[in-house]
Amino acid sequence: MIENEFLFLGLLAGGPKHGYDIKRQIEKELVPAISLQIKSIYYPLKKMEDAGLIEKEVGRKGRFPEKYVYRITPKGKKRFDELIGNSFVSVERPFFQIDLSLYFLPLTDQAWAKKRLKARLALLKRIHRELLALKNNLSRTKPLGLILTHNLDLVEAEIASTVKVMTQL
8 A cells, every 4th residue: 555655645746636637647657667556546545535645626617527636735745755755765675586497497407498598588678678769758857767767777687687697507
């Protein structure tokens, strides 16, 4: 829930938004750069509203259905500041599925393992190209550019590591 809380508070810290606008911003801007899986936006928003972190206003234009506009409260802004501050200094060791494969590498046929590593390398290079294209299509001032640069650095490290393992086989 903390990731959802951080995400929604951050989006609302930029100004009030309709639920649809929140969902669209997540899908259009964040999902391509960050591995997010948000099933519902309204349940977390309701929980945050109950906690006093956000508030919603009901609005209607003409004969259109009612729309909710969400905005961050001072309590929510304080919580957002706490979450972003913690995230900058939170460093957890990532778990990569390949770590288990490397552990069990001595139990596999080395030629077969090398083929699989070549396939991994091709996949990583494709991901690198896609991230680079996505980054080149963004304005340099957008925060997504920073995220994509970070992701590119990580993929480049994985490419180098995969090449190193292949040469050791």
